[in-house]
Amino acid sequence: MQTLTKTLTGAQLIIQTLKCLGVDSIFGYPGSVVLNLYNELSKQSNIKHILTRHEQAACHAADGYARATGKCGVVLVTAGPGATNIVTGLANAYLDCSPVIAITGQVLSKKLNKEAFQKVNIIDITKSCTKKNFQVTDINELQKTIFEAHRIAMTGKKGPVLIDITKDVLSSTITSTTENTILNYEQCNSVNIQGAVDLLNNSAKPVIISGGGAPTKAVKAISEKLNIPIVRTMMGYVDSDNYIGMVGIYGDKKANKILKESDLIFAIGTRLNDRVTSCFKSEDFCNKLLYLDIKPSNIPAKVKIVGDAEIILDKISEQVKQSDNKIWLEYAKNIESSVYARRSNLLHSIDVINEIQKYKQDMTVTTEVGQHQILAAKILKFSSKNKFITSGGLGTMGFGFPAAIGASIAQKGSKVICIAGDGSFQMNMQELATCMQYKLPIKVFILNNGYLGMVRQIQENNFDENYFATKLTNPDFVKLAQSYGALGIRVEKMADLKPAIEKAFSSDLPAIIDCIVEPMELIEHQSI
Ligand SMILES: Cc1ncc(C[n+]2csc(CCOP(=O)(O)OP(=O)(O)O)c2C)c(N)n1
Ligand SMILES: [Mg+2]
Secondary structure, three states, X not given: OOEEOOEEEHHHHHHHHHHHOOOOEEEEEOOHHHHHHHHHHHOOOOOEEEEOOOHHHHHHHHHHHHHHHXXXXXXXXXXXXXXXXXXXXXXXXXXXXXXXXXXXXXXXXXXXXXXXXXXXXXXXXXHHHOOEEEEEOOHHHHXXXXXXXXXXXXOOOOOEEEEEEEHHHHHOEXXXXXXXXXXOOOOOOOOOHHHHHHHHHOOXXXXXXXXXXXXXXXXXXXXXXXXXXXEEOOOOOOOOOOEEEEOOOOOOHHHHHHHHHXXXXXXXXXXXXXXXXXXXXXXXXXOOEEEEEOOOOOOOOOEEEEOOHHHHHHHHHHHOOOOXXXXXXXXXXXXXXXXXXXXXXXXXXXXXXXXXXXXXXXXXXXXXOOHHHHHHHHHOOOOOHHHEEOOOOOOOOOOHHHHHHHHHHHOOOXXXXXXXXXXXXXXXXXXXXXXXXXXXXXXXXXXEOOEOHHHHHHHHHXXXXXXXXXXXXXXXXXXXXXXXXXXEEEEOOHHHHHHHHHHHHHOOOOEEEEEEOOOOOOOOOOOO
16 A cells, blocks of 8 residues: 655656556657656666567567567557557557556647647457556546556456546646555356366366466376376467477377367366367367356356366365276377488478477576478477467467567566577567667577478469469578677588577577578377
8 A cells, every 4th residue: 555645747657656556667759749758767777678679579468478478568658659569569458368458649639639749549459458448538537447458457257458548638737635545356156166076076088288378387287187188279388297389280199189088177267269179160169168267258068167277176176086097098198209200301490499498497488480380389388378378369470579578578588499480480580689789688599491481381282383472582680680789690400400509598688599490390280
């Protein structure tokens, strides 16, 4: 509880309120409309401002910060193009349930109904990719709106909230005696525990699908109590010997196989989007689905529970009988994994990722989007959920590098690895300048196949190898790194890998390791 009794400007009030919410970093990009707030930011040292080189990157960095810390990320941009540049970042955070507060500057309130330079209706634009958005035109609404935005971003299914603030609010003043009563988190509701217990008690071949919203410890506990094999989505993290593999169209064959053979699918903390479900017949899937998530969904299921998975799994665990699924679990564990198909003697992405696994220790890894992302998600092992940061729901090329900036800032400038494709990296490679400015020793491994590989793979399989608009003419990434003052290293064969990784990891500079890999590499793909 904190009481504010000073006369403050809107700009000062925003900073006070964010500070009170525990915000220590803001990712942003200035413009005249928000300069008042920037001026106040410059006068204090509690909140660090990180200037990116593009607003989209600022939003992804705030998102990466949120995923790395579990706290709310904050992005601050100006009106008009500043605001529209964060739309992809908001949609990305929205689909992956990452809590972000976006503050956008807006033209003077008296101009809202007139033609004005840089006026866009960011409220209408972002309605469908934020949990909620607010426009503040009155300083008396400012503080409570920020608290409410934070509460919404951090509560239930987390996600981005936008606050559009008119320029006059930033400079007007308020004498406030506002009390901060922070956060009353929602509890679970509509709980059909008995239905879940009955399904589990009567199942001989259950499987858990663990998604990005599943509580790691509680999933492990119920799986090990009942001998239930666990598969995960790309966003899921599993810490259990009962883990079988990743599920879905780019998943592991064995994980999909046991899902098909199971008699009960217990899906926890996942949206069950088509990346997961489209390799199963809908009725096969839904007829044996027990679905637990914090947000109501319209996917048909035998039993649905809406609420906090941790609390509900504990309740289910208490009531369910010790079951006898040992034979099923052993069967699931012993299904043979598919063999990775090499296409040549050239270096393959899988070689690079396997080598990174040997050296990465406890470093956070982010990825861009494409074949390299799927391979990283399947191969790399982590000590905790927030160590692997990837764009699951939106699949946003250009996310991984700025997300690594957010994660590195969250970890006080620590080394963070970004596994990138040559296509994706070029969507936000200007952020090398941000890494240099804030001395962030991010190590970007570009798996350079000279293609938009994942799309090229679809052309190979479905469009008679017509590689139209997927072949890339790339810059020299080593020279690019060097031009920013970063380290640039090229890897062309297996023997180059180890020395390159050692050199990159022992340096405090940002580094690009340009790994030239087999252009025609394929990743495992499954359909019905
Ligand atoms: C912003 C954006 N544009 C387009 C796509 C469609 N897309 C998905 S993967 C991919 C290719 C990515 O190429 P690259 O980064 O080189 O990765 P690779 O698959 O080669 O490993 C494309 C174009 C996307 N996901 N995001
Ligand atoms: Mg590529």
